[in-house]
Structure formats: structure tokens, C-alpha cells
Amino acid sequence: MKDKKLFNLLATKYQISFNNLDLLFSALTHSSYANEHRELKIKDYERLEFLGDAVLELNVSEYIFKTFPSLPEGQLTKLRADIVCTASFARFCREVGLQEFIRLGNGEEKAGSRNRDTLLEDVFEAFVGALYLDQGNDKVVAFLKQVIYYHIDAGEFSDDNDFKTELQEELQQQGDVQIDYQVIQTDGTDDQTIFTVQLVVDGHPLTTGSGTSKKHAEQQAAKKQLQHLHHK
Amino acid sequence: MKDKKLFNLLATKYQISFNNLDLLFSALTHSSYANEHRELKIKDYERLEFLGDAVLELNVSEYIFKTFPSLPEGQLTKLRADIVCTASFARFCREVGLQEFIRLGNGEEKAGSRNRDTLLEDVFEAFVGALYLDQGNDKVVAFLKQVIYYHIDAGEFSDDNDFKTELQEELQQQGDVQIDYQVIQTDGTDDQTIFTVQLVVDGHPLTTGSGTSKKHAEQQAAKKQLQHLHHK
The missing domain is CATH 1.10.1520.10 (Ribonuclease III domain)
Incomplete structure (x- = not known):
């Protein structure tokens, strides 16, 4: 049985x-x-x-x-x-x-x-x-x-900002770049806030990411941009 | 170049x-x-x-x-x-x-x-x-x-008698057996002695092995018997 x-x-x-x-x-x-x-x-x-x-x-x-x-x-x-x-x-x-x-x-x-x-x-x-x-x-x-x-x-083991580091390393292979993550929205209930951030590279807005912390939202945005780069 | x-x-x-x-x-x-x-x-x-x-x-x-x-x-x-x-x-x-x-x-x-x-x-x-x-x-x-x-x-990493242990484990799967290693010859110069031992299982002489120590000779004998068992 x-x-x-x-x-x-x-x-x-x-x-x-x-x-x-x-x-x-x-x-x-x-x-x-x-x-x-x-x-x-x-x-x-x-x-x-x-x-x-x-x-x-x-x-x-x-x-x-x-x-x-x-x-x-x-x-x-x-x-x-x-x-x-x-x-x-x-x-x-x-x-x-x-x-x-x-x-x-x-x-x-x-x-x-x-x-x-x-x-x-x-x-x-x-x-x-x-x-x-x-x-x-x-x-x-x-x-x-x-x-x-x-x-x-899903970035669950990436306490150390692996996706952000990976993106930075890849982008800097072409030379110095300015990488920013800007909070463009905060949503959610009393219990939980959802942050949405935008990745901005040399002034150009690129991917966005959301998460229950700014760090997690930034990881998501970096991850999406990496996927974009790798599938070009 | x-x-x-x-x-x-x-x-x-x-x-x-x-x-x-x-x-x-x-x-x-x-x-x-x-x-x-x-x-x-x-x-x-x-x-x-x-x-x-x-x-x-x-x-x-x-x-x-x-x-x-x-x-x-x-x-x-x-x-x-x-x-x-x-x-x-x-x-x-x-x-x-x-x-x-x-x-x-x-x-x-x-x-x-x-x-x-x-x-x-x-x-x-x-x-x-x-x-x-x-x-x-x-x-x-x-x-x-x-x-x-x-x-x-070649048994170089087998400090711990791995071939002897392996042979013992394999032979004992059929029940209790008596395993002995007997020195049958010592040769060599003043500098170095070569030992030859014989593996004896339940009174039956089987393989022999040689080496610069008894332990190494025993390992060799066990290893030969394992090869014999695995290629039957």
C-alpha cells in the first residue's frame, strides 16, 4: 500500500x-x-x-x-x-x-x-x-x-544580491556604467508593503521588479534584465 | 612555442x-x-x-x-x-x-x-x-x-586496509569465514625487506601478495582475490 x-x-x-x-x-x-x-x-x-x-x-x-x-x-x-x-x-x-x-x-x-x-x-x-x-x-x-x-x-538563496552583482559584472565588461534602482511605487496592506523598483542604467529606465522588500524588488529587476540580456 | x-x-x-x-x-x-x-x-x-x-x-x-x-x-x-x-x-x-x-x-x-x-x-x-x-x-x-x-x-591511498576490509565484507555476506594472512617469504637487501603473504580463507590458501611492509603485502593479496571474485 x-x-x-x-x-x-x-x-x-x-x-x-x-x-x-x-x-x-x-x-x-x-x-x-x-x-x-x-x-x-x-x-x-x-x-x-x-x-x-x-x-x-x-x-x-x-x-x-x-x-x-x-x-x-x-x-x-x-x-x-x-x-x-x-x-x-x-x-x-x-x-x-x-x-x-x-x-x-x-x-x-x-x-x-x-x-x-x-x-x-x-x-x-x-x-x-x-x-x-x-x-x-x-x-x-x-x-x-x-x-x-x-x-x-526565484532568488531565494541570494541574500548577497547575486543577481544585482551578476548584472553589474556583466554591464561593466563594456566599461564603466552608472546603475541605479529607483522606487517607483509602494503598495500593499497594513500588514505588508509591496515595493516596485526600476532599474536605471546610465539614465535609461530598463526593467522593473516588485517584492516585499526593496532588496528583493531590486533583485527581481536585475534578474529580468539579465534574462533580457541573455536572450538577445 | x-x-x-x-x-x-x-x-x-x-x-x-x-x-x-x-x-x-x-x-x-x-x-x-x-x-x-x-x-x-x-x-x-x-x-x-x-x-x-x-x-x-x-x-x-x-x-x-x-x-x-x-x-x-x-x-x-x-x-x-x-x-x-x-x-x-x-x-x-x-x-x-x-x-x-x-x-x-x-x-x-x-x-x-x-x-x-x-x-x-x-x-x-x-x-x-x-x-x-x-x-x-x-x-x-x-x-x-x-x-x-x-x-x-595500486592501493596507494588505502592506509586503512580498504582492500582487506572490502574482501572481508564481501566474504562474510555468505556467513562467517576465517580469514588469515600468513607470511610465506621474506626477501630483500639490507636496506629493504620484501614480504610475501598468502591469503588463507577457512584453511584454503588463495592469492599471494608482496610489498615492503606486511600490511602492503596483505593489501595486495586481498586486492588480487577481489579481482578474482569480480571477474568470475
Whole structure:
């Protein structure tokens, strides 16, 4: 019953259908469960986690390397650290919906481990490791597009103004330019203000962006201009 | 002249011919050189190093994951840490012969940076990053076979008895077995002793191995038996 629910989830949400189900089940099996059920001869997720960790590191690195072609190495490293971390991976694990399918031993279950971020991070990495072995990296990339890259594109990890920095770096390759962000509108309710800013380069008004903070609105405007530049 | 020597080296030793030479030259360019020669508009290696680091991490992880199919995660992690580290990468950089082609600023050259391990590590990573972008991961794997995997197969990073552990894990999947390593010969000069050991499993003599220490000889014997098991 529960297996079927998992297969349906992966198939409908992510178009994933495992060939080797042992890999899928191992990715979801904590050592405490494997130890309590030795008769099943099921492997725990630890080796898959080792591999999946590196699969995620490379794919996230490649994605931001290509998405931000002028961002300096220091900021790429900082951005990657915000994405490749326990809190983010635990969140992705929950968003995918793997949490309820994890096989835990009784003691761990009672201790509430099913909701522990470090365990959810491990399972997310192991799942990606299993997917990589079973279907290859192209399928992993398709999965990460839905699960991680979407959040990167939305600027959720870009505390450090990555889109603004990237735009500045790209524009300055042609020489010095004057870049301003001007608030042109404030909207919203008592609870929340929505700022709209306009990007102005050398006096020319270009794209606009909106957000619940000026910084976020500026990021949006920079991101739109980058998309415009890259699709010219 | 120097460029031609580099192209020849890569072509003859590694069957590598870059399509995008900017990538190759960037991988060999330290920021001090890029800063001293702004008119060349050449990028330094820092972004490529960021990417190459992750390319190496995944490929080494995958190789040892598959070479040691029963090694526990903890030992895989330790083995990877021995391979993916400054000293090893600097050594590989020297063995490939990239050292003399690095473009350094005058100050760095005078300070002896060309022989600094951390710089050689960076260049090795950047070169792999450039190769990955220019030719794809299959070509990277072919390169790493010659440059890194060869050393792994020779047991050079296996301080922790990885082949012996792997063999033990594989043999014990069928139930308890008695594994012994017996010294059957000692040879050598005053300076150096060569030990030959025999692997004995449940009283049956199997493979032998030789080395300058008992441990190394045991590793060799275990490795031979693993090859025998995997090729059955």
C-alpha cells in the first residue's frame, strides 16, 4: 500500500520510475531499521548518501556556474553553501514528500528522528544517489530543476544580491556604467508593503521588479534584465 | 612555442584537444597574471576551480563507490579525504606536467608560488573544470583513469586496509569465514625487506601478495582475490 503510494508520487510529480527498487528502498532505510530487520537483508542509505552528496554538489555548482556567468568565485561559493546545507536539503526532502516513506527503527521513531533535519538531509542525498545510479545524471538534473533550481531562480538563496552583482559584472565588461534602482511605487496592506523598483542604467529606465522588500524588488529587476540580456 | 608544447603534451599523453582554448588558458591563469595583463582580457582560474572541485569530488566518489561495493560509508569517506586533498591534487598536477604552463604575475613568481601545493591544487581543479565544460564528463573520466584511478587501484591511498576490509565484507555476506594472512617469504637487501603473504580463507590458501611492509603485502593479496571474485 505504502510502496504504491510512493511509486505514484514519484511517477506523477517527477516522472520517475525506478528500475532497481532495492536502490530506492535502501535510500529510504535508516540503519536502525536495517538492524531491526536483518532477515530482510536490506541495506541502509549510508553509502548512497555518500554518493548523493557529491552528485548534488556537482549539479548545484554547475547550475549556478552557468546561471551566473560573471559572478566571482567567492560569491559562487557562498551561494552554494546556502543551497548545499542541512536546512535546505531537509526542506527539499519534505517538499518532495519523502519523509513519510523513511524506514526507521522503533527507537528512532519514538525519539522523533523522522522530523530531524540531519536525517532528512541524509535521505535526500541518498535518494539523489540512488536516482543517479538507477537513471543517470540527466534524470537527476530534471529532478533538481523541479526541486532546487526553481528556488534558485526565484532568488531565494541570494541574500548577497547575486543577481544585482551578476548584472553589474556583466554591464561593466563594456566599461564603466552608472546603475541605479529607483522606487517607483509602494503598495500593499497594513500588514505588508509591496515595493516596485526600476532599474536605471546610465539614465535609461530598463526593467522593473516588485517584492516585499526593496532588496528583493531590486533583485527581481536585475534578474529580468539579465534574462533580457541573455536572450538577445 | 610554450603553447605548442602544452598542446602536444595533452594530445600525446591524454588524447585531449581543447575546442575552446580560452577555457584551457583560463585554467592556467593565476589572478596575479590576469591583473598584470588586463589588456589580454583573460580570465583567471578561480571560477573554473570552483566547478572542477565538484567535478573531482563526484568522479572520485563514484569510482571508489563502485570499486569497493561493500566498503562501509565511513571508510569510503576516509578514503575520499585521502584522495581529494591538497597534497594529492598538487602531486597529480605535477605528474600531469601542468606546472610549467601556469601563468603567474611577477610578484608571485618571485615568491616561488609555482611550486606551492595550494596553487597547484587550484590549477589541477581548474583544469578538470575546463575539461568538463569543453569535452564533457566522459572525457574527464578517461583523464582521471590515467591520473588518479591508477593510483587508487595500486592501493596507494588505502592506509586503512580498504582492500582487506572490502574482501572481508564481501566474504562474510555468505556467513562467517576465517580469514588469515600468513607470511610465506621474506626477501630483500639490507636496506629493504620484501614480504610475501598468502591469503588463507577457512584453511584454503588463495592469492599471494608482496610489498615492503606486511600490511602492503596483505593489501595486495586481498586486492588480487577481489579481482578474482569480480571477474568470475
